[in-house]
Amino acid sequence: MRTDQPQTIYLKDYQAPEYLIEETRLRFELHDDQTLVHAELRLQRNPTRGAGLPPLVLHGEELELLAVALDDQTLAAGDYQVEAGSLTLQPQGEAFVLKTSVRIHPESNTALEGLYVSGTMFCTQCEAEGFRKITYYLDRPDVMSVFTTTVEADRGKYPILLSNGNPVASGDAEGGRHWATWEDPFPKPAYLFALVAGDLRSVEDSYRTGSGRDVTLRIYVEPENIGKLQHAMDSLKKSMRWDEEVYGREYDLDIFMIVAVNDFNMGAMENKGLNIFNSSAVLASPRTATDAAHQRVEAIVAHEYFHNWSGNRVTCRDWFQLSLKEGFTVFRDAGFSSDMNSPTVKRIEDVAFLRTNQFAEDAGPMAHPVRPDHFIEISNFYTLTVYEKGAEVVRMLHTLLGPEGFRKGTDLYFERHDGQAVTCDDFIRALEDANGADFSQFKRWYSQSGTPRLAVSEQYDAAARTYRLTFRQSCPPTPGQPTKEPFVIPVQLGLLDGQGRDLPLRLEGESAAQGSDRVLSVTQAEQTFTFVDVPEQPLPSLLRGFSAPVKLSFPYSREQLTFLMQHDSDGFNRWDAGQQLAVQVLQGMIAGEPLDTRLVEALRSVAADDSLDPAMVAEMLSLPSEAYLVELAEQADPGAIHGARRQARRAIAESLRDVLWQRYRSAREASRATPYQASADHIARRSLQNAALGYLMLLEEPEARDAALEQFEDADNMTERLAALSALVNSGFEQEKAEVLARFFEEFKADPLVMDTWLSVQASSPLPGGLARVQALMQNPVFILKNPNKVRALIGAFANANLVNFHAEDGSGYRFLADQIITLNRLNPQIASRLLTPLTRWKKYGPARQALMRAELERILASGELSSDVYEVVSKSLA
Numbered sequence: 001m002r003t004d005q006p007q008t009i010y011l012k013d014y015q016a017p018e019y020l021i022e023e024t025r026l027r028f029e030l031h032d033d034q035t036l037v038h039a040e041l042r043l044q045r046n047p048t049r050g051a052g053l054p055p056l057v058l059h060g061e062e063l064e065l066l067a068v069a070l071d072d073q074t075l076a077a078g079d080y081q082v083e084a085g086s087l088t089l090q091p092q093g094e095a096f097v098l099k100t101s102v103r104i105h106p107e108s109n110t111a112l113e114g115l116y117v118s119g120t121m122f123c124t125q126c127e128a129e130g131f132r133k134i135t136y137y138l139d140r141p142d143v144m145s146v147f148t149t150t151v152e153a154d155r156g157k158y159p160i161l162l163s164n165g166n167p168v169a170s171g172d173a174e175g176g177r178h179w180a181t182w183e184d185p186f187p188k189p190a191y192l193f194a195l196v197a198g199d200l201r202s203v204e205d206s207y208r209t210g211s212g213r214d215v216t217l218r219i220y221v222e223p224e225n226i227g228k229l230q231h232a233m234d235s236l237k238k239s240m241r242w243d244e245e246v247y248g249r250e251y252d253l254d255i256f257m258i259v260a261v262n263d264f265n266m267g268a269m270e271n272k273g274l275n276i277f278n279s280s281a282v283l284a285s286p287r288t289a290t291d292a293a294h295q296r297v298e299a300i301v302a303h304e305y306f307h308n309w310s311g312n313r314v315t316c317r318d319w320f321q322l323s324l325k326e327g328f329t330v331f332r333d334a335g336f337s338s339d340m341n342s343p344t345v346k347r348i349e350d351v352a353f354l355r356t357n358q359f360a361e362d363a364g365p366m367a368h369p370v371r372p373d374h375f376i377e378i379s380n381f382y383t384l385t386v387y388e389k390g391a392e393v394v395r396m397l398h399t400l401l402g403p404e405g406f407r408k409g410t411d412l413y414f415e416r417h418d419g420q421a422v423t424c425d426d427f428i429r430a431l432e433d434a435n436g437a438d439f440s441q442f443k444r445w446y447s448q449s450g451t452p453r454l455a456v457s458e459q460y461d462a463a464a465r466t467y468r469l470t471f472r473q474s475c476p477p478t479p480g481q482p483t484k485e486p487f488v489i490p491v492q493l494g495l496l497d498g499q500g501r502d503l504p505l506r507l508e509g510e511s512a513a514q515g516s517d518r519v520l521s522v523t524q525a526e527q528t529f530t531f532v533d534v535p536e537q538p539l540p541s542l543l544r545g546f547s548a549p550v551k552l553s554f555p556y557s558r559e560q561l562t563f564l565m566q567h568d569s570d571g572f573n574r575w576d577a578g579q580q581l582a583v584q585v586l587q588g589m590i591a592g593e594p595l596d597t598r599l600v601e602a603l604r605s606v607a608a609d610d611s612l613d614p615a616m617v618a619e620m621l622s623l624p625s626e627a628y629l630v631e632l633a634e635q636a637d638p639g640a641i642h643g644a645r646r647q648a649r650r651a652i653a654e655s656l657r658d659v660l661w662q663r664y665r666s667a668r669e670a671s672r673a674t675p676y677q678a679s680a681d682h683i684a685r686r687s688l689q690n691a692a693l694g695y696l697m698l699l700e701e702p703e704a705r706d707a708a709l710e711q712f713e714d715a716d717n718m719t720e721r722l723a724a725l726s727a728l729v730n731s732g733f734e735q736e737k738a739e740v741l742a743r744f745f746e747e748f749k750a751d752p753l754v755m756d757t758w759l760s761v762q763a764s765s766p767l768p769g770g771l772a773r774v775q776a777l778m779q780n781p782v783f784i785l786k787n788p789n790k791v792r793a794l795i796g797a798f799a800n801a802n803l804v805n806f807h808a809e810d811g812s813g814y815r816f817l818a819d820q821i822i823t824l825n826r827l828n829p830q831i832a833s834r835l836l837t838p839l840t841r842w843k844k845y846g847p848a849r850q851a852l853m854r855a856e857l858e859r860i861l862a863s864g865e866l867s868s869d870v871y872e873v874v875s876k877s878l879a
């Protein structure tokens, strides 16, 4: 906990380290009531920092210093200073060996940062600044060292002892103990350090790299989960192959390990050779995990594996550069998922997520550039802006360079910077140098926060056969950035003729048409492009594939949107036209208009279209989410948004009843006829089946209820069962609802991940009485406040996915959330800080709710000693 004023850290103050660490030798003695950490560091004055020997200042937090020696001379108490976050001493030469011994208490570490205990095992989480809770060190990513780690523990309780790199020695120790030594030959920053000790089981496989080396692959879990690893192992092998094929990147050690732990603050961590995963991001079986969960496992396994190059071999100079590894790696994992599944559906999911959540972040008090220039607590900057918008920025570079130019650029980047800690500028420079490109204006995407607006207008001249598109870009003010300079915005587009075909595209000054789908670079505040030889008034299809993370507006009529829904050659834009139409109609309903039946008719033709991928049909049938409608509103009225959407969904269900039943029955028939498979076509079929069931259940008819019950009872997989459960939970069939919830609980109460979904389904139900349900569930023994997955599943789902109940007019939802944050602030600051997000959005709501939300933020601020994590978000939200 913070006792002094929290300090802001600025990018402009960056200085290279005064000392470097050539070699790190660690010895851990793990016990039930304490852990001793002995460190031997071979240090050297950083030659780039000039002459003289300044004091050595090591990071260290919550460490009990037992001994310190410099070149084997034990230091006396007066020879060094221990302060809250540091150990300072005076070196006597350019190169020296520092030995320290400290005592730490992983057994009582509830923050889950540094070394901690999860279930029956010890594990670590060191990114970003957790290593300083393990030993005194230069805990910054530009200090890279080779590590040798010895772990000693009780043999019976901890038969498996792991760390980074290769196992080099092991043996017995006194008192029933044993030890193992691991050596990692690749220099790495301390944030990539990992240690695991436990009674674990593993599955093993092997992978032959393109150059013919065999790599052992091992995934470790607690014994009860051994049957849920096949999907992660398959995903790992596919990722390894894909990175060789698409980026030319091979794995570099002889062994690659993943360990699943139940208590983890994030999804997973890319520690060199020893990835540590939240069990929710590894474990999957048809019986216990949905299709979405299977796809999440595939994506996160890939993400962490891809970090071996984009993050580990080439790492970040400082934490302001976080998007260097995260934006790039998210872009890489999206490419992988796209290749393994339906590219259009993957893009739709990513864009819907970005527009709903990252755009909201960019419009709120925590808005920051992809490369932030200051922070109080770095843990608060593992954000959607750094990750998802960062990935969009890399995607734009890929669009501008084309796949081959981009690959030349990444090849140069990896070759030039292998083994280094670098910046986003180095990444851009490699792309520029490999292609002779100039991205100086483009780099504003890294420094300017906020979501740009792009307003487009058209002018057709029939006599001259010219068509002009005028683009006007602007970007709203964000904290610390009242004005912005124009961005480089790649706009992929096509022009449709009256039959819906793409017209050839020839710009003024060009000698011939250059295809019928192309990318224009909008670089000025206002810019006009003139197409020539245009035989008729066209309909523009703009920002295809969502080629830039902007809010585009064009004055489409509802007929034009319906036309694009049916004819656009770009699948993403067909979906997006439907979303824009639905947004217009729903916003009309929120303002009191009746439902425009053109939306219903457009969805009828989508639902009946057998030629469309069923996953696309499911996506197109889903109305924009409540959260997205909130994001689009100037001032959101939760009740009106929920009511309009529900009314529209009911009307669609009534009107499309027959075709929905037909699609439901044929999909459910197929599901019954074949055992579960997580293949793209089966996933697509189930998503349409479940979308149809969701609509049909709104009719509250016994026929739908029986279908849901049958699906719940008979299905052989969680995807179908959970959809049925959720449909019943959100229905008025009280008795059936209680029965299926109880049955589901009985069947799965020993499986924490399934219990997470059981909690979430109830926490997000919009039916009245939501808060009371959540409070009751907090008393259920399956709920554990110290477990982040449980907090997310219950409290997080209530605050983020239950619009009407969380925003209850009496402020009870806000008060409840603030109470939980105040408790969690002491237990786990990172989780407490993340839970604040919905309260930071107070400006979105009307005056009464604003006042209630602000009052809760103020109550948190006054509640006592705040962690730097919570302090930063609360104080910025109130500023």
Ligand code: 0A1
Pocket: 125, 127, 128, 265, 266, 267, 268, 269, 270, 303, 304, 326, 379, 382, 830
């Ligand atoms: N680098 C990981 C994410 C991560 C970040 C911080 C953590 O603890 C505070 C844990 C994981 C990734 O991108 O997957």
Ligand code: ZN
Pocket: 303, 307, 325, 326, 329
């Ligand atoms: Zn990552």
